[in-house]
Amino acid sequence: MQVSVEKTSELSRKMTVCVxxxxxxxxxxxxxxxxxxEVKIDxxxxxxxxxxxxxxxxGERVRGEIxxxxxxxxxxEALKEQDLKPAGYPHIQPEDEAExxxxxxxxxxxxxxxxxxxxxxxxxxxxxxxxxxxxxxxxEKLRAQKKSWSVVARASQEHDRVTISFSGVSEGENFTDGxxxxxxxxxxxxxxxxxxxxxxxxxxxxANKTFEVxxxxxxxxxxxxxxxxxxxVEVISVEEPILPEIDDAxxxxxxxxxxxxxxxxxxxxNLEGELEQALHGKLKNAVMDALYEKIQILVPNALxxxxxxxxxxxxxxxxxxxxxxxxxxKLPRDLFEERAKRRVALGxxxxxxxxxxxxxxxxxxxxxxIEDMAKSYERPSDVIEWYFSxxxxxxxxxxxxxxxxxxxxxxxxxxxxxxxxxxxxxxSKQGQGV
Numbered sequence: 001m002q003v004s005v006e007k008t009s010e011l012s013r014k015m016t017v018c019v020x021x022x023x024x025x026x027x028x029x030x031x032x033x034x035x036x037x038e039v040k041i042d043x044x045x046x047x048x049x050x051x052x053x054x055x056x057x058x059g060e061r062v063r064g065e066i067x068x069x070x071x072x073x074x075x076x077e078a079l080k081e082q083d084l085k086p087a088g089y090p091h092i093q094p095e096d097e098a099e100x101x102x103x104x105x106x107x108x109x110x111x112x113x114x115x116x117x118x119x120x121x122x123x124x125x126x127x128x129x130x131x132x133x134x135x136x137x138x139x140e141k142l143r144a145q146k147k148s149w150s151v152v153a154r155a156s157q158e159h160d161r162v163t164i165s166f167s168g169v170s171e172g173e174n175f176t177d178g179x180x181x182x183x184x185x186x187x188x189x190x191x192x193x194x195x196x197x198x199x200x201x202x203x204x205x206x207a208n209k210t211f212e213v214x215x216x217x218x219x220x221x222x223x224x225x226x227x228x229x230x231x232x233v234e235v236i237s238v239e240e241p242i243l244p245e246i247d248d249a250x251x252x253x254x255x256x257x258x259x260x261x262x263x264x265x266x267x268x269x270n271l272e273g274e275l276e277q278a279l280h281g282k283l284k285n286a287v288m289d290a291l292y293e294k295i296q297i298l299v300p301n302a303l304x305x306x307x308x309x310x311x312x313x314x315x316x317x318x319x320x321x322x323x324x325x326x327x328x329x330k331l332p333r334d335l336f337e338e339r340a341k342r343r344v345a346l347g348x349x350x351x352x353x354x355x356x357x358x359x360x361x362x363x364x365x366x367x368x369x370i371e372d373m374a375k376s377y378e379r380p381s382d383v384i385e386w387y388f389s390x391x392x393x394x395x396x397x398x399x400x401x402x403x404x405x406x407x408x409x410x411x412x413x414x415x416x417x418x419x420x421x422x423x424x425x426x427x428s429k430q431g432q433g434v
Contacts, residue, residue, distance in 0.1 A: 003078045011087070011108045011300050017078050019070050021100040027066050067094055070101055078105075085110045088302025108300040113352040119413040121290040126282045127418045128426040130271045137424075138267050139246065142254065149239035155204045156238045161186045162200050163236040170215075170229040182236060193219070196231070207235045220319065222330055271423070278426050284407050288346055291410070299344045307340035308333060350406050359409055361402045366394075369401055 001023075006014040071092060079086065090107035149161055156162050163184050168176045187197045195213040203209060210232050215224045244250050251263045312331055319325075353359070374383035387393050 001074055001078070003081055005082050005084070008106075010298055011111060013084060013086075013107055013109055015078060015082065015084070015105045015107075017074055017103055017105065018097075019074060019101040024063070024066060024070070024101050027069070028062055031062050031066065067101055067103075071103055075105060087300035088306065108302050110300065110348065111298045113295065113297055113349060115295065115349075115352060115356060117294055118291070118353065118410070120415065121287070121294050121410065121413075122415045122417070123283070123286045123290050123411065124419040125286070125411075125416050126279055126421045126426060128275060128279060128421050128423050130268055130275055130423055134271060134423040135264050135268050138271060139264070142267075143243045143246070143250075144241070146244050146250070146253070147241045148244075150242050152238055152240050153205070154238065155202045156187060156200055156235070158188050158201065159186070159241055161239045161241070162203065163239075164200070164233050165236060166231055166233045168229050168231050170224060170227045175221075175224060175229070199231075200233070200235075203233075203235045203238070205235055205237050209233050209235075218335075220315075220322070220324070275423060275426055280404075282426065283411065284404070287407050287410050287414070290414070291349055292342060292346055295345075295349050297345055297348065299341050299348070303344045304337065304340050307344050308336045311336045311340060350403060353410070354402065354406055357409065359402070359406055361398055362405060365401050365405070366398055370397055 001020075002018040004016045006016075008014050071094075075090070075092070086107040087110050088108060090105040092103055092105045095102040095104060152160075161184055163182055165179055165181045166176070166183065167174060167179045185192060185197060185200060187200055190197070193213060193215055199209065199211045199213070210230065212228055212230050214228050215221075215226060217226050219225045246260060246263075251258070251260065254263070254266075256263045256266050315331055370384055370387045371380070374380035374387075377383045387397060
């Protein structure tokens, strides 16, 4: 076997592999001999068909099969010989040769990663505490979860629930399949497209209104994306929210036996646990941002393509659940490409840091992480068993724990400065992550 490699770009390689004709003929002879014992040809007894007849009838097919076998057998051997680590799948093209067998494999390789300066990154560490006002805010959210509704004989306002019948038309086509009857909408809950709920404010039962709203660019139905729609709405009823009192019954519904003070302490304890996780997440994002800026690498297009597909998958699955055809969900690649590049780059950089600094997975942290995740369930032991009974699920946790260990290692090396932030800012969903 002869192997030659051409560097076609910084990460792209073109590898040519040639296998001598004697190797091809040796494998063909063995395959044809085996075939001669199996085939049935008129005029010959089973197993007595001459080799030249077998070769004439099946030689071309067998040579094709041998070509596939040779690619399978020699590709990874050639990579090892040339010390190449391909990123993604290769494009393999067999070449027509009078003698022997030849093929060209084109692929990308993993980049060389320099970790110079990784131990001098600067990171702002967010710091926050749970205040009484944060506990008050959570209690109001809990009250809102158990609210009831009471019909009112006035015009609707923010936070009211309005039951409506409506139809929608865009570019002359009705897209609501006629008229939607008795549909409840909570004003301000943002369950409808932007602008729709605002148009329901100030309407009393029996009122009718026609208005226009533009569908957002990221709307799931491509036919309506960015289009102007005209809605005709009839108000059936208006209801105002009634919040429950914070009494013994309300407190008991959340599994707390005791006073309002005990209830507040329980809420504060839960919020502190959530805050700890949120602060760690923000610190992790800060480390990732610093790492991504400090360590500049080229990323293989093949890995970016795989990551883009992975990021699109939930949208495709959601479309299927809505009885939409996957081909109708045309998601622009540029919505995902930059984040995909970032994820791939950070994954490669973290992998290099783990390898170069010999960071080993802590199995005790894997178990404690799973136990922490299981605490919020009614039967924690079942959840723990669910993770440990499936290697795939367990590997997801292992990967997360190893990543967190690497972040902790980086923080220990970095120049860290505390940054005081509010509880609400700490809990906000910000940062790209890995």
